[in-house]
Amino acid sequence: ELKDFPDDFLWGASTSAYQVEGAWDEDGKGLSVMDVGNHPEDVTDFKVASDHYHNYKKDVALMAEMGFKTYRFSIAWTRIIPEGTGEINQKGIEFYSNLIDELLKYDIEPLVTMYHFDLPLALQKKGGWENRETVDAFVNYAEVLFDEFGDRVQYWLTINEQNMMILHGDALGLLEGDPDNVKKGLYQSNHHMLVAQSMVFDLCHKKLESAKIGPAPNISTVYPASSKPEDVLAANNYSSIRNWLYLDAAVFGRYNATAWSFMEEKGIIPEIKDGDMEILKAGKPDFIAFNYYTSASVEGDFKDEKKESNYEGDQQVVDNEKGLYRRHQNEHLEKTEFGWEIDPIGFRTTLREIYSRYNLPLIVTENGLGAYDKLEENDKINDNYRIDYLKKHIKQAQLAITDGVELFGYCPWSAIDLVSTHQGINKRYGFIYVNRDEFDLKDMRRIKKKSFHWYKDVIESNGKH
């Protein structure tokens, strides 16, 4: 028999600072790598975004109307500490303090990501995460957040999609320099992020008695293209390198053996300082947050070097790793307008895999469908495709709970329309429409989509819709 969602289940939705706030250079904010990234000519940058910075009260009121129990947002490091280290910007503190108070006014639990892709540019110029000093900068920044907001924030997330930053480092502003050394640099950055994260887990527990903290990678189950042993092995390779490398380090405090041997073979073992492995062991998360959009499929047949992969989407699948895995288009799945495969059952499998491996409570911090929504007459947006996607995933979440998975919250991407990481504002994810185009800001009006009303019913009925 189907189990219900727990009574105190955290229904909500997510955003990130650089994608939603705008006000990129206001009130003392420093520049982040996202402010200076190269954008394709037909895609908007993050300067104005959804102008949430000036509209947060209105936006939070709409979230409250949907009945949100939680709201997952990120804090822009560069609003708090414009140069990454050193001086603190009171105006930045004030903005997030007001946002948190506004949420609490409606009994919405703030779920705070400390760092969502937007590294301070000043730190990037000194080598970014490859530079060991960024570890201390991050721990110092986290301490400021705990001091300023720890009295009101119970749930913390360290780093958004660290695994995607490493696997797609070039796309996320993390990369510079000699391409031959790029991988080595990325895996060094990865090590530093893991160390920084564990130190912050530890710091959180020392400073804040009842707060809870966890990592927020993008995790998805990996399918072999067939039952051929080579394909199954390839899926195991990819899952180790894509998923478990990150969570094994965060939870068990050790490197995943398969991922380690991959790093050895590539000659990209990071420099590990004395005491680092002890740090990884000491800092433990209270829960695991993860983002899930789709599953991944790979094959392991490398005999025919010239054979093209059948893969044609642009979703979050890693480049081929010769001898280990090659991406594969899963012919059993439908795709979104943007070519991302839709796999609700894979969501249930992913939930089970994470829970049985780590035995920690789970929360979903992103899940959703990007589409070109159409604003029709009388301000209607009939985003039935989004409702359909979310409905199927919620159903699978409930099945996972029935399987015994301890899931305590669900935050789809995104609460409100915002600028996609690579594809601009017209790849929309929100329950709330923002009336602007890539280059025409129009009136920035907020309009409730059909999914807004649907999600309100879902929350009201605790998932029965």
Ligand code: BGP
């Ligand atoms: C995740 C990121 C988000 C968001 C989302 C959708 O990887 O954490 O920041 O961008 O993907 O991706 P996209 O914007 O590319 O459609």
